[in-house]
Amino acid sequence: MKVALVTGASRGLGAVMATTLAKDGWAVAVNYANDSASANQVVARIEAHGGRAFAARFSVIDSAALRPGLEAIARQLGPVDLIVNNATGPQPEMPIMEQSWQTYLDQLEFFVKAPLELLQLVLPDWRARKSGRIVNIGSEVAELGNPYFGNYASAKGAMLSMTRSWAKELGPEGITVNLVAPGWIPVERHVDASQASRDHYLERTPLGHFGKPEDIADMVAFLASDKADFITGQRFAVNGGRTLT
Template identity: 65%
Template sequence: MKTALVTGASRGLGAAMAKALAAAGWAVAVNYAHDDAGAARVVDDIAMLGGKAASFKFDVTDKASVRHGIATIAHELAPVELIVNNATGPQPMMPIEDQSWDDHLDQLRFFVKAPLLLLQTVLPDWKTRKVGRVINIGSEVVDIGNPDFGHYVAAKAAMVGLTRSWARELGPYGINVNLVAPGFVPVERHATATADDIEDYRRDVPLARMGVPEEIAATVGFLASPQADFITGQTIAVNGGRTLA
C-alpha cells in the first residue's frame, strides 16, 4: 500500500482529500498542527470505511518538524510517495496600504516554503526509486485577481510557478507535479459567510451552484491515480467554470 501525505487534513478540503485517497487505496498520513480531535475524526472516518490512515501532528512551515514528520510517517506507514500541499493558515483580507511584508511571508510560508521543505525531504528517495507525485492546492484567485488579497494571490501564483518548474525538473525521474485550483467551496472556516455572500458568488458560476469538498477531492484522486500518469505541470480549475476565459 502506497502512502499519501495530505497536509492540513484535520478539516475542510484536506479532510475530504484524505478520505478520497484512502477510498482509492492509499494509506493516508493525515497531517495537521493544532486540532487533535479533528484529525482523529478524519482517521476514524477512514477506518470505518475500511481504509488505512494515521494522524501526524507537525508544522509544515518548519524545517525540523517536516524532517521529523516525514521520517515518522515512513516508520509508521511507509515512505511518502504522494504529497498533497493543502495546509493553509489564516487568510485575512486587507487593502494594500495595510499589507506588511510579514503578511506576504505568512502566505509564502504555507504555499512556497512548506511545499519546498516537504519535497526536499523526500526527493533523494524519490529520485533513487523513480517514484513520487506532488499535487499542489492553489486557488482560482490567481486568475481572478481578488482585491485586498495581494499577499494570498501572490503566494498562490507562486505555487503555479513551482508546479511548472518542478514538473520540468522532475519529469525525467517520472515524478508528476500538478495543481488543483478550487473556487470558493464553503467549509468549516466559512461558517460566518452569509447567504448573500454565497449567492453573490454562485451567480458568477456557469454551473450555477456551489461546489462541495468531495468535488475538489475527486480531482486530487484523479491526479493521484495511474489515469493521470501522463499529466504534469498542469493547473486544473475546479470551480464550475467560473474562470472560463
C-alpha cells in the same frame, strides 16, 4: 500500499481528500498542527472503512518539524509516495496600505516554503525509485486577482509557477507535479459567510451552484492515480466554470 501525505487534513477540503484517497487504496498520513480531536476523527473514519491512516501532527511551516514528521509517517505507514500540499493558515484580507511584507511572507510560508522543504526531504528517495507525485492545492484567485487579497493571491500564483517549474525539472525522473485550483468551496470556516456574499459569488459561476469538497478531492485522487500517469505541470480549475468569465 502506497502512502499519501495530505497536509492540513484535520478538516475542510484536506479531510475529504484524505478519506477519498483512502477509499482509492492509499495509506494516508492525516497531517495537522493543532486540532488532534478532528484529525483523529478523520483517521477513525478511514479505519472504519478498512483503510490505513495515521494522524501526523507537525506544523508544515516549522522547517525543523518536517524531517521528524516524515520519519514518523514512514514508521507508521511507510515512505511517502504522494504529497498533497493543502494546508493553510489564516487568510487575512486587507487593503494594500495595511499589508506588509510579513503578511505576504505568511502566505508564502504555506504555499511555497512548506512544499519546497517537504519535497527536498523526499526527493532523494523518489529519485532512487524514479517515481513520486505532488498535487498542489492552489486557488482561482491567482487567476482572478481578488482585491484586498494580494498576499494570498501572490502566494497561490507563486505555487502555480513553482508547479510548472518542478514538473519540467522532475519529469525526466518519473515524478509528476500538478495543481488543483478550487473555487469557493464552503467548508467549516465559511459558516458565517453572508447570503449576499454567496449570491454575489454564484452570479459569476456558470454552473450556478457551489462545489462540494468531494469535487476537489476527486480531482486530487484522479491526479494521484495511475490514470494520470501522463499528466504533469497542469493547473486544473474546479470552480463551476468561474475562470471562464
